[in-house]
Amino acid sequence: MNALVKRIERSIALVDEDRRVLEELCGSSRTILRDRDIVREGDRPDHVHVLLDGWAARYKGLIDGSRQITAFLIPGDICDMEATVLQHMDHSVTALTEVTVASMPRERLIEVARTRPVLAQALWFVTMVDAAVARSWIVNIGRRDAQARIAHLACELHARMDVVGLATNGAIDLPVTQNELGDALGLTPVHINRSLKRLRDEGLMELRNRTLAILDGGRLAHSAGFDPGYLHR
Amino acid sequence: MNALVKRIERSIALVDEDRRVLEELCGSSRTILRDRDIVREGDRPDHVHVLLDGWAARYKGLIDGSRQITAFLIPGDICDMEATVLQHMDHSVTALTEVTVASMPRERLIEVARTRPVLAQALWFVTMVDAAVARSWIVNIGRRDAQARIAHLACELHARMDVVGLATNGAIDLPVTQNELGDALGLTPVHINRSLKRLRDEGLMELRNRTLAILDGGRLAHSAGFDPGYLHR
């Protein structure tokens, strides 16, 4: 089943007709290769993309060639809601793995939002959660040391994957390199590596073979100061 | 004139009736003292607050007693749009100065959004810009050193104040302590102070008597890697 629908129905009751309209909106999908951009800064896409499978990342590039990832996107996330109301994208979204995305025609989406209040509310909902996650990243990067930052991100991703049914008893697929983690957390890959080792040595979590295992969720969340309220499940 | 209306009309054309409805929504206003919270984490406010005058800040408190500011709010900004669709606030908003806020009844706001598509679009617009600013803060805190961070924030605030007509040739009122700047930028007040001194010594900007003077906008923006695109003016 469509990950977006699944995610929404965790929080908002849809009638059959809503669900049908939503799934029809996501009708046409295509696959994009790893390291390809799904949308790029400056674009004004006429379709809004929904991630159906795989991992993607929002990022902004800096003049010195580095980049900062501002969000990890998992199935059920919307890549470029911005495109509906703003003139152009102010950041890019890239595929971290091979992904499949659905394309919702922009005009049709706007019309649906106008004619089906519950779906409009659902779109508001996912947008606001997205913003809440961004704010929590500011807190994470601004106030926590490397180890807690990684731990907090692990908790967030596990919780979000759980919502769309992609978490199996304390483990998720996390096909993200240490380099990319560094770009997301404002740290160097070297330091990511050292901090992962400490988390592993302390029996809190383990990232190996592109899968993240939560070894002690309670202590991990505590050490990260993780409070899932902002995810609004 | 209402700062929210002014801000929206910079980007979206309103007919008289839209403007009238919007100003009526902002009809009842009150003033709140400095250091008082406007909304608090966990609240489910039945009114949505618009900042009409003064400065406020979104923040999240951490267990160790510190806090991270995730946004500065200026006239025309909405404090708690979250309240319209989510169960509860995931962060607090506090008054940095004495402020005056308008209270829009939640239900009435939702009804207006449903019946007046242009106003709905306007609400989307301010929400998306808010999110874009949050993402740019992630980049700022994640990738720039102290001096560039401060410079970038200065550029952002000047640009935003300009939109609502509160910037006068390179200077804005900025009634924010160095302590609060530290809470916003993930730095200690001591280091904020040193970095402000360097910015002053290099003739880039000056913060004194609660007013920010941009001395050399070009070099300041360059040193900060500031690209105003994300503000979508």
Add this chain to the structure above:
DNA sequence: CGTTCCCTTGACACCGATCAACTCTGGTGG
């Protein structure tokens, strides 16, 4: 005229960056 914030400055400690080398793994082509 004292008190309270806020700003300022110095000395020192430490977290994370940088630079560099090596290992491991999976994929590719001879």
Add this chain to the structure above:
DNA sequence: CCACCAGAGTTGATCGGTGTCAAGGGAACG
């Protein structure tokens, strides 16, 4: 099947930006 190679992970040594601690100065306010 094996040799090679590129990307990713790992680890050590050293450097630098920022935090911490501490003390003092200045302005607003009762």
